[in-house]
Amino acid sequence: MSTSTPTPVRERRRQQTRAEILEAAWRLAERDGIAGLSLRELAGEVGMRAPSLYTYFDSKAAIYDAMFAQGYRELDAVDTDLELDPGDAVGTLERSLEAFVDFCCASVARFQLMFTAAVPGWEPSPEAYAASVASYERSVEGLARLGIEDPRHFDLLTGLYSGLASQQLANDPGGDRWRRLSREAAEMYVTHVTQGRRGA
Amino acid sequence: MSTSTPTPVRERRRQQTRAEILEAAWRLAERDGIAGLSLRELAGEVGMRAPSLYTYFDSKAAIYDAMFAQGYRELDAVDTDLELDPGDAVGTLERSLEAFVDFCCASVARFQLMFTAAVPGWEPSPEAYAASVASYERSVEGLARLGIEDPRHFDLLTGLYSGLASQQLANDPGGDRWRRLSREAAEMYVTHVTQGRRGA
């Protein structure tokens, strides 16, 4: 007939090649910045010419999309590893802040892709964006278990996360000038959100 | 003689055309993102062809440099307008935070250029960078007059500035979801830095 199955064994090779391309893409993006990624060079890195990449990805934007989704999967892994102790909100937030700064510093390209509009024309597709929203909502849930439920307080905290990470990356890459403020920031924040309102 | 004066009246026209180019550059950068700026379109906007721009700027990077310096001059103007009241640290910081978020939101392109690495290959020249450092140090001085001198506390505050502004721009452009937290953030911060240490 005409439209047969998508060939089950072919699909394996295809996915493996896709993964190989993404791996090379991260390497090059780390070297040249996320927006500096060149399809011709990326293709050469996996032994191809540029047009052949279009067999595996519809466009450069689709490559960014796959990387974006990969980034949020990795962030979810970090969040999952983090042990949440409702009895020690400060300690939990401290570790969470440190983990987030570490996550951002571990890959500048990933940070640029996930949290800044560093790629001129690109923005995540609806599906990729949905993954980021899901990750965000999981954080909301975690914070709620620490007793933080006021939306304003939650926004204030995301500001702290974002602020420490972006300052660390922009003004002390490779160092810990802002990362080491995690404890102090957590204390300041928890003191603030619990002040006046004891118990419930 | 060979190398005569740079012609005093010619220089006026030249500077005016430079300003005209920069003005158009901001307009286009606002529309397409700072990295999406096209020299051919920029030239067309001022009635030229692309190569003619090289009479006024050595390269596209030089245009970014001029815009970068302009941005810091505008930021300095904001800081200068801000009245510093040592008797009301919270109020002063609140207004300062609001002003900074407003400054960032007033021009996404300017924010991208000044505070993010949104332009692939470009980074400010030593002269342009020096202007940003000078602006930074003026802020340190202002903060010191509010009694904030501990470098750690200062870094924590820059994190708050950066965090509120970047979250506002990324997740609620045009709104005030993070901007309106300025008061609360200032209270939280001042409470923290003054706790335990009264007087001197």
Added chain:
DNA sequence: TAGGTAATCTAACAGCGTTAGCAGAATCTT
């Protein structure tokens, strides 16, 4: 008005993402 400089142009180069059309290889079907 003549001379010289400054400003602008066209043509071109190497790079970019992307598309069209074609060759070859790998697979599935008979």
Added chain:
DNA sequence: AAGATTCTGCTAACGCTGTTAGATTACCTA
């Protein structure tokens, strides 16, 4: 095993990018 099909990679090309070289025009100065 042979034929039909699909899949993967290629080359050539288009229109875009920043940039340079060289020629030409416009303008200020003397």
